[in-house]
Amino acid sequence: MTNVKNKTEILKVILLVYTIFACLIFFVGETNCSPQSAMNAELQRNYEIQNVINLIDQKEYKQAFNALEQIENVDMTLINYNSLKFKELLKEYKKILIDEANAYSSGGDYAFALNLLNSRQKYYIDDENINALITYNTNQIKSKNLVAYNGEVEHLFTHCLLAFPEMALNPKNPLSTDFDRDCLTPSEFKKILLSLYNNNYVLVDINSVYENVNGVCKKKTLYLPAGKKPLIFSFDDCNYDSKKKNKGMVDKIILDRNNNIATYTSKQTIAKRVSYDNEFIPILENFVKTYPDFSHNGAKGLICLTGYDGILGYRTQKSNATSRFEIKKAQEVVNRLKDLGWKFACHSYGHYHMKKISDMEFAKEVNSWQNEVEPIIGKTNIYVYPYGEWEVTTDDGNISYKHKLLLDSGFELFCGVGAKTFFSYVPIGTKDTHTLFMDRKPIDGRTLRQFGDYYAHLFDAKQVYDHTNRTVPFNS
Numbered sequence: 262m263t264n265v266k267n268k269t270e271i272l273k274v275i276l277l278v279y280t281i282f283a284c285l286i287f288f289v290g291e292t293n294c295s296p297q298s299a300m301n302a303e304l305q306r307n308y309e310i311q312n313v314i315n316l317i318d319q320k321e322y323k324q325a326f327n328a329l330e331q332i333e334n335v336d337m338t339l340i341n342y343n344s345l346k347f348k349e350l351l352k353e354y355k356k357i358l359i360d361e362a363n364a365y366s367s368g369g370d371y372a373f374a375l376n377l378l379n380s381r382q383k384y385y386i387d388d389e390n391i392n393a394l395i396t397y398n399t400n401q402i403k404s405k406n407l408v409a410y411n412g413e414v415e416h417l418f419t420h421c422l423l424a425f426p427e428m429a430l431n432p433k434n435p436l437s438t439d440f441d442r443d444c445l446t447p448s449e450f451k452k453i454l455l456s457l458y459n460n461n462y463v464l465v466d467i468n469s470v471y472e473n474v475n476g477v478c479k480k481k482t483l484y485l486p487a488g489k490k491p492l493i494f495s496f497d498d499c500n501y502d503s504k505k506k507n508k509g510m511v512d513k514i515i516l517d518r519n520n521n522i523a524t525y526t527s528k529q530t531i532a533k534r535v536s537y538d539n540e541f542i543p544i545l546e547n548f549v550k551t552y553p554d555f556s557h558n559g560a561k562g563l564i565c566l567t568g569y570d571g572i573l574g575y576r577t578q579k580s581n582a583t584s585r586f587e588i589k590k591a592q593e594v595v596n597r598l599k600d601l602g603w604k605f606a607c608h609s610y611g612h613y614h615m616k617k618i619s620d621m622e623f624a625k626e627v628n629s630w631q632n633e634v635e636p637i638i639g640k641t642n643i644y645v646y647p648y649g650e651w652e653v654t655t656d657d658g659n660i661s662y663k664h665k666l667l668l669d670s671g672f673e674l675f676c677g678v679g680a681k682t683f684f685s686y687v688p689i690g691t692k693d694t695h696t697l698f699m700d701r702k703p704i705d706g707r708t709l710r711q712f713g714d715y716y717a718h719l720f721d722a723k724q725v726y727d728h729t730n731r732t733v734p735f736n737s
């Protein structure tokens with residue numbers, strides 16, 4: 262204790278001397294000698310330590326610990342300067358750490374729990390509980406044969422399925438050409454899922470493939486069962502647009518009496534009105550029930566939403582007079598989907614061409630998303646460009662106003678459209694903008710016919726193709 266007291270006294274003296282020096286320099290007006298910058302750094306450090314102590318005094322232990330971690334070269338010597346306060350912090354933070362690690366491991370994410378514990382171990386080197394948890398999570402990973410995966414992450418996307426293909430692809434349907442080009446039929450989607458499973462792909466949560474370290478988003482190492490390859494599946498334009506109603510898609514996603522996800526299509530016979538087998542959400546849910554190891558840690562798909570005509574078949578947009586009722590219904594479905602492991606992405610509000618609209622129109626777009634969609638689905642870090650059209654910099658190489666706005670709105674991972682697997686920074690090859698970009702392979706009638714070779718490792722396009730319902734022959 263005497264030793265600690267002495268150290269505290271010494272620290273106080275150092276602080277006092279530095280303060281006097283700082284005042285002297287301030288009054289003399291001398292600013293550019295290097296001892297001063299060293300002194301400033303030391304003062305800054307002392308200020309940061311004091312901030313940690315203040316947070317401890319306020320019993321904000323998690324915040325205090327995070328603040329401690331921000332201090333450069335923090336080590337036990339530093340902590341021992343004020344050992345009583347820091348002992349209190351480490352004791353209290355330990356409870357938080359254990360709770361957090363247990364929450365991850367009980368959700369099956371042993372790798373995340375282990376990463377968290379390992380990153381804090383330096384403060385708890387001889388701690389029995391922390392070491393036991395590290396051993397537990399390491400053993401869980403070993404017993405599940407999870408191995409580090411550093412290869413490419415496949416990201417596929419399609420649109421809402423053609424739930425009633427004979428109607429959707431009927432040449433008399435004014436939308437049949439668009440539907441044929443942009444969508445899959447339920448039978449094609451089911452065959453694709455089975456083929457992906459047989460080729461050892463496993464669904465992963467898009468949030469698990471990257472991390473934000475001090476404001477910079479980076480690709481993260483995944484821990485997967487040995488031999489498995491990660492797959493993200495996203496689904497665009499899931500609003501069941503009013504203009505597409507009664508043209509071959511379902512009307513909306515609903516919850517049945519047992520809180521199960523189903524689809525509803527009003528202009529169908531009673532037998533077909535509610536279905537569990539004609540849209541990607543219930544089909545994928547059923548598939549994972551049959552093949553649970555197709556989903557890693559409960560991951561499902563990424564639902565990419567706009568807002569101009571509501572979401573998931575509910576007219577939640579402010580311009581709709583009955584939006585309050587629609588929002589309530591949509592909220593129930595969204596909550597259930599989240600519980601089931603589905604994630605949401607922003608696909609803009611009005612499905613604009615990013616380069617064609619003005620900065621002011623773009624700002625309005627972002628604002629409408631934040632006011633109308635975000636309150637229902639919560640905040641999402643994922644931005645999926647409409648038409649895969651993106652703009653990051655202006656012609657002179659600076660970050661564009663639109664991109665800055667997206668970054669300031671909290672978007673971290675940006676997704677485009679392309680037939681090759683691509684996970685990088687944009688502008689390509691630089692880390693300057695810290696913008697992480699991921700391309701997605703489109704799967705639809707057109708790509709099945711034209712890009713089968715790019716997808717050969719995923720599925721056999723000809724075998725998948727719905728030769729019964731599609732009117733365009735495969736070899737066209």
Ligand SMILES: [Zn+2]
Nearest residue numbers: 497498647648
């Ligand atoms: Zn779209």
